[in-house]
Every structure is written in C-alpha cells, then in structure tokens.
Amino acid sequence: QKEVEQNSGPLSVPEGAIASLNCTYSDRVSQSFFWYRQYSGKSPELIMSIYSNGDKEDGRFTAQLNKASQYVSLLIRDSQPSDSATYLCALQDQGGSEKLVFGKGTKLTVNP
Amino acid sequence: SAVISQKPSRDICQRGTSLTIQCQVDSQVTMMFWYRQQPGQSLTLIATANQGSEATYESGFVIDKFPISRPNLTFSTLTVSNMSPEDSSIYLCSVEPWEGRGTQYFGPGTRLLVL
Numbered sequence: 001q002k003e004v005e006q007n008s009g010p011l012s013v014p015e016g017a018i019a020s021l022n023c024t025y026s027d028r029v030s031q032s033f034f035w036y037r038q039y040s041g042k043s044p045e046l047i048m049s050i051y052s053n054g055d056k057e058d059g060r061f062t063a064q065l066n067k068a069s070q071y072v073s074l075l076i077r078d079s080q081p082s083d084s085a086t087y088l089c090a091l092q093d094q095g096g097s098e099k100l101v102f103g104k105g106t107k108l109t110v111n112p
Numbered sequence: 113s114a115v116i117s118q119k120p121s122r123d124i125c126q127r128g129t130s131l132t133i134q135c136q137v138d139s140q141v142t143m144m145f146w147y148r149q150q151p152g153q154s155l156t157l158i159a160t161a162n163q164g165s166e167a168t169y170e171s172g173f174v175i176d177k178f179p180i181s182r183p184n185l186t187f188s189t190l191t192v193s194n195m196s197p198e199d200s201s202i203y204l205c206s207v208e209p210w211e212g213r214g215t216q217y218f219g220p221g222t223r224l225l226v227l
Contacts, residue, residue, distance in 0.1 A: 032214035032215075034216075042221075043219060044218045045218070092214035099157055102154050102155045103154065104153070
C-alpha cells in the first residue's frame with residue numbers, strides 16, 4: 001500500500017516569510033510527484049509537478065525532490081495571505097493504474 | 113490545462129434516491145477519474161472511468177453503488193445510488209490530458225447533501 005505522509009499542521013507563517021511544506025512517501029518506484037493547492041470550498045489546483053531529483057522553481061514556488069530519502073517538499077517564498085490554503089502532496093502510482101495517491105494535506109495560514 | 117465542468121454543482125437529496133453527476137471536458141483526454149472528499153479530509157479515489165469499458169474501482173467502492181459511464185473521450189458520469197447520509201460529500205472529477213505524465217486537473221466538484 002503506497003502511502004504519502006504530510007504534517008497536517010496547521011502551519012502558520014508571517015507575511016513575507018518562507019513557508020516550507022514537507023511530504024514523505026513509502027513507494028521507492030514512484031517517479032512523478034505533484035503539489036496541489038486547495039482553498040476552502042474549492043477543488044484542488046495544480047501548483048507544481050516534479051519528476052527528477054533536485055529543485056524546480058516556478059515563481060515564488062520551489063519544489064524539491066530527493067528520491068533516495070523519499071522526500072518531496074514545497075517552498076513558498078515571500079508568503080502572502082492569499083497563499084493560505086491546504087496543500088496536498090501526491091505521487092503517481094507506477095503500478096500501471098496511472099492513479100494519484102494523495103497525502104492528507106497541510107493547512108497553511110499566512111498572517112498579515 | 114483542460115477546462116472541466118461538472119453538473120450539478122450542488123444538490124440536496126433524500127435518502128434512498130440516486131443522483132447522476134456529469135463531467136465534461138473541453139478537449140479529449142486519456143484518463144478520467146472520480147474522487148470523493150469528505151469534510152476536512154483528503155481525496156479518496158472512487159474509480160477510473162475507462163472509455164468504452166467498465167470502470168476500474170478502488171477497494172471499498174462497487175459498481176452497484178457508484179455506476180460510472182464514459183461514452184467518449186470528453187464526458188463521464190458518476191451515479192451515487194440508493195443514497196444515505198454517509199454519502200454526503202464533495203464528488204470531484206479529474207482528467208489527465210494526453211501529454212499529462214500523471215498530471216491531473218480537477219473539476220469544480222459537486223457538493224452533495226443527503227438527508
């Protein structure tokens with residue numbers, strides 16, 4: 001059973017700080033990893049995908065992947081109150097089903 | 113990314129009845145999925161909707177309770193049958209485009225309340 005673990009939080013950071021969201025996973029075969037943002041009452045929105053070890057940057061967001069440690073993280077620089085949401089980590093099942101396995105999510109609050 | 117619509121956006125239903133949720137995409141996609149998200153919880157995959165064949169259900173979900181159709185590459189339906197209050201949840205459709213590499217995009221969801 002593939003598992004994705006996230007600290008449920010809540011994680012609270014001041015405006016302008018760096019928010020660090022972490023995720024560990026149990027399946028060594030997984031190759032594709034995703035971060036989704038979900039505002040309260042809304043559906044999940046894709047923020048980042050990452051497939052290779054190292055960092056991937058997109059604007060204020062940086063995803064970091066370490067397959068040896070089975071660890072993926074999301075950094076949000078210059079955090080804004082509009083970043084307040086639940087962040088979901090997901091990996092793709094490589095067993096042929098194409099499905100995503102989601103963590104329980106980390107709730108982030110950015111305080112003005 | 114694909115533009116995905118779901119109907120209805122919300123509904124209130126009586127126990128014992130059934131509701132069919134529609135998911136429409138603006139372009140052809142390889143994969144379509146149905147999820148459930150209960151209040152304060154993460155996403156639970158119900159099934160993968162396969163075009164032209166029976167859906168693939170996850171453990172704990174059965175076709176009699178959640179029949180799914182996918183007649184073409186842009187449309188799918190999920191029916192919640194013989195509903196009980198425990199079926200109150202948000203139901204989400206997601207799609208993986210042809211070039212997806214596993215990337216899924218979610219529809220706006222259907223918020224269901226069963227009385």
